[in-house]
Amino acid sequence: MLDLIIRGGTLPDGTTADIGIAGDRIAEIAPKIDADAQEIDARGDLVSPPFVDPHFHMDATLSYGTPRANRSGTLLEGIDLWGELRDIATVDEMIDRAVAYCDWAVSMGLLAVRTHVDTTPDHLRGVEAMLEVRRRVAPYLDLQLVAFPQDGVFRARNGLQNLTRALDMGVDVVGGIPHFERTMEEGARSVRVLCKLAAERGLPVDMHCDETDDPMSRHIETLAAETTRLGLTRVAGSHLTSMHSMDNYYVSKLIPLIAEAGIAAIPNPIINITLQGRHDTYPKRRGLTRVKEMQAAGIAVGWGQDCVLDPWYSLGTADMLDVAFMGMHVAQMTHPSEMARCFEMVTATNAAIMGLDFGLRVGAPASLVVLDAATPTEALRLRPARLAVISKGKLVSRQPRGAAALSLPGRPGSANRRHAPHP
Secondary structure, eight states, X not given: OOSEEEEEEEOTTSOEEEEEEETTEEEEEEXXXXXXXXXXXXXXXXXXXXEEEEEEOTTTTTXXXXXXXXXXXXXXXXHHHHHHHTTTOOHHHHHHHHHHHXXXXXXXXXXXXXXXXXXXXXXXXXXXXXXXXXXXXXXXXXXXEEEEOTTOTTTSTTHXXXXXXXXXXXXXXXXXXXXXXXXHHXXXXXXXXXXXXXXXXXXXXXXXXXXSSOTTOOHHHHHHHHHHHHTOOSEEEEEOGGGGTSOHHHHHHHHHHHHHHTOEEEOOHHHHHHHTTTTOOSSOOOOOOOHHHHHHTTOOBOOOOBOSSBTTBSXXXXXXXXHHHHHHHHTTOOSHHHHHHHHHIIIIIHHHHTTOOOOSSTTSBSOEEEESSSSHHHHHHHOOOEEEEEETTEEEEEOOOOOEEOOOTTSOSEEOOOOOOOO
8 A cells, every 4th residue: 555656766885676655654675666646756766765854944944135145255244244133133034034045955855954053142032933943843853952152151141041942842962163262261161061061961962073174172082082981972073174274193082082082073074165265365265164074084074055045055956966066076085985975974874873764665755856967977977857847655756857958050959967977
């Protein structure tokens, strides 16, 4: 008794199969399913688990230009602009912007997002808004909320109290920003206090960690130590951009500590490449953390979006393939196996970092996307149309193929950029 069959799609591992969906679960995967149900023809198309974004700022999204544009393009000016915006934005305004972004996300096959919500102001309107957004989008998009003290949990007045209030209101994850505290010592203390709070409440941890070009910003070391000491199991360090500037000897010690602690890493390549290195002349640093080196050590590394049309970034479309495409270039991951890994980073790896049960297997949630591409590497090259998006068993979005009509003498009447020489 199937409700929906995806016919003949190519899975990320290259196999071809029908996928049968019953209710909100994948009920069958087989070369040929004989059943009477609604069908989606995916022959020749890539069928993938949904895209997942483990790092975003939804309270600020779609606000670009309010109160004004970021003239310097720096992280610090963006933080200042957000500090003004968060005190004039209403709950309803933040809800409207965030739900509109979730519409974009669904259309792009992005069905799970972890968003950091600022807990700095006493009014906590952003927390109130994002809790309501989580409720509204729950039928079709999984939204995790991180209690994020943007101005520093000790640097901001009532910073720790307000973060704790946000957790009491129902926020899912403990966040932090140790490199933005007043001193290195206070930064390290914030990591210890916040990890202890997470351990007491049984919550995951996801900290903005060392989002700076300063090679002496080493709070990831403290996060690894506290994770091991407290026995925490769901910890992520986001950004980690200072590792780009650290000397190799120190990193040869640091990476094994991160791996030993089981911490996941979430670089945000579009935003890191935009914001970092702004104080450099030449050579100008990329500002992306050491992705391949961490992966070689067995660390889970997933790409994050971070920002779309907000005080820090003036572009963006909710397309995680754009994120992976930028990451592939900046991290120089251009071998076919590395490109396939970049695709996996925005699907399976990110789902695992967020503790989600996504996947193309019997019994998994029936959330998947059909792309106008033949392979994961071709999907990266094209960032193609999402022909169909299924969320929790429901067809929630459809999009036409991306072929162009041509009027050229002696040439075909259409052009499609699909071409899949790589596995």
